[in-house]
Amino acid sequence: MKRVNNNYETMVEAIEDLKSRGYTQNFSIEQNGVLSDSESSRTYLPSSVELHELHRFEGATNPSDMSILYAVETDTGKKGTVVDAFGVDGSEIVSKFMNHVAQKQFEKRK
Structure with a gap:
């Protein structure tokens, strides 16, 4: 069953399901915003x-x-995940980056 946006009990459950759907890369956002x-x-x-x-x-x-x-997915077809703290402890660099990527999380995918 495909779940989208905030439908997992634990991060481990989410990561395992995402991996099974091809999100296998461990991405990070660097200090220079890439x-x-x-x-x-x-x-x-x-x-x-x-x-x-x-x-x-x-x-x-x-x-x-x-x-x-x-x-996330890159223009080269690589799919993976980025983890960050949420709320007051969240990274401003990660938030700024995610605010500038194409927002496709509400579109239906195969």
Whole structure:
């Protein structure tokens, strides 16, 4: 069953399902505001990335332990995830990057 946007109980559940659907890369956002693929050392500008899904999580024992998981795809077809803190602890660099990528998380995909 395909779930979209905030429909997982745990981050582990979300990551495993996303991996099964091809989101296998572990991306990160660098200090200079580009998406980095640690496997190939390639970087991507926001204009080269689409946001397909996002999932927010609160810690079971500490509600202030919040995180967000982004499922993205690059213009080269690589699909993967970016993890960040959510709320006051979130990275301004990650937020700024995600605000400039193509927002595709509400479109139906195969």
